[in-house]
Amino acid sequence: MIGRIVVWMVLCGFSAWAGAEPLAMVTIQEGEALLIRGASKLTLSEGVRLERDDIVETTSGTGLLRVEYADGAIADLGPATRVLLAPSLPGERGRQPNRVYLQQGWLKLSTPAGAAAKNRPLGFSSPSFDLAAEGVVVAHRGDNGGFAFSESGEGRVVERRDGKAGASLGLKNGEAYQQEGDGKSRVSPRPAPSMLERMPRAFRDTLPPLAERYKGRDVPPKTLGSVAYADVQSWLQSEKSLRKSFVPRWKPLASQPEFRTGLITNMRLHPEWDRVLFPEKYLPPPHRASSSSARP
Structure with a gap:
């Protein structure tokens, strides 16, 4: 009886999200990745459409998972990464809605080219800092702090402490932001060599958008069951x-x-x-x- 109830909840939870407007699409997947939608666990694959409030997680063996948005923005996820897409963050006055919430791991965001990017910086939120940028930014979040590198363009970091906004720091082209585990932070003219060495190898390549190859194709994720x-x-x-x-x-x-x-x-x-x-x-x-x- 309990098994039937669980199956019913999984199906109901999935169907509640299934009718949502697609937000983005997985276009590159090197290794395993998990999708949590509603109360369901699903496997990801190239061509799967993603929605607001989807949770995407990669494994330590994942080389790259690319998410392409409808307006051309791109989010590349590295290994051992957990993100929440387009969170609403209720009750956060003045906190800008962002494309993705980076809980852990590696993220590379690329602003869409052309008119779609005008007056619309690309950004992400995280437990310890938020970032808005125009261009390309690489970031990492871990137990010992965070890191952000403005690969091209400029950005702005807003630090977060105890759930509240803290200092606001500008990032010029090529500059890097480093936040230590004790909360101390700094902006440097360039990223530390140690961070560049840790950066996923796939982030060093410039890959073209691939969403067009999946246009008109429906690639459903495979349901694994209810989340524990x-x-x-x-x-x-x-x-x-x-x-x-x-x-x-x-x-x-x-x-x-x-x-x-x-x-x-x-x-x-x-x-x-x-x-x-x-x-x-x-x-x-x-x-x-x-x-x-x-x-x-």
């Missing part, structure tokens, strides 16, 4: 503005024993789920009749 708590743990425990958006998305999974146990065990890291799991705690107190009205 471990699959989305890093997202459930992310910054507050993101966590709120995941509650309605994964609320149906709270009835699964494994998912529920994970939520309860780590409740302090995502307290917004307490109301979902224990709604009785948030009921108004029962009305008590006054002593005068209780007298005969």
